[in-house]
Amino acid sequence: METTANVLVGLVAALHAYFLVLEMFLWERRPGRKLSGFDAAMARATAPLAANQGLYNGFLAAGLIWALIADDPTGFRVQVFFLICVLIAGLYGGLTTNRQILMAQAAPGALALTAVLLAR
Numbered sequence: 001m002e003t004t005a006n007v008l009v010g011l012v013a014a015l016h017a018y019f020l021v022l023e024m025f026l027w028e029r030r031p032g033r034k035l036s037g038f039d040a041a042m043a044r045a046t047a048p049l050a051a052n053q054g055l056y057n058g059f060l061a062a063g064l065i066w067a068l069i070a071d072d073p074t075g076f077r078v079q080v081f082f083l084i085c086v087l088i089a090g091l092y093g094g095l096t097t098n099r100q101i102l103m104a105q106a107a108p109g110a111l112a113l114t115a116v117l118l119a120r
Contacts, residue, residue, distance in 0.1 A: 001115065001118055001119040002119040004115055004119070005079075005112070005115035005116045005118070005119040006068060008108070008111060008112035008115050008116075009064055009067065009068055009079055009083070009112050009115075009116065010064075010068060011108065011112070012064055012083065012086060012108050012109055012112045013060075013061045013064035013065050013068070014061070015104075015105075015108060016057045016058070016060045016061035016064070016086070017057075017058065017061040019054060019057035019061075019105075020054045020055070020057045020058035020061060021054070022035060022054065023050040023051060023053050023054030023057065024050070024051045024054035024055065024058075025054075027043055027046070027047050027050040027051065027054075028040070028043045028044055028047055032050065036050075056089075060082060060085060060086055060089070063078060063081070063082035063085070064079070064082050064083070064086075066078055067079040067081075067082055076116070076120060079116050080113065080116060080117070083109050083112050083113040083116060084113065086105060086106075086108075086109035086112075086113075087106055087109040087110050087113060089105065089106075090102060090104075090105030090106025090107070090109055091106050093105060093106075094106055
């Protein structure tokens with residue numbers, strides 16, 4: 001179960017690293033515009049906000065990577081902390097911005113958190 005938990009944590013970290021790239025570097029290009037549904041002008045206008053959001057996603061990814069390489073009990077505690085952060089951010093985004101965020105962010109975070117807690 002511990003291996004499964006670590007794989008899920010790694011996948012959530014990779015997902016948030018992808019969000020960083022998408023929001024910080026690809027927001028005004030096809031992938032970012034497809035995600036947001038914005039035209040070129042709106043993507044340009046919102047790019048600084050998206051970049052800020054991407055930076056936060058990068059911090060989540062970095063924390064989860066740290067959690068995977070840190071020895072216990074620190075690694076376990078950091079996993080739980082950052083997965084709770086991912087879950088809360090996903091719930092908030094899903095309830096206030098776009099319901100798809102519940103499946104794209106909150107659900108993977110909840111699944112990984114459950115696996116981490118069960119592996120303990």
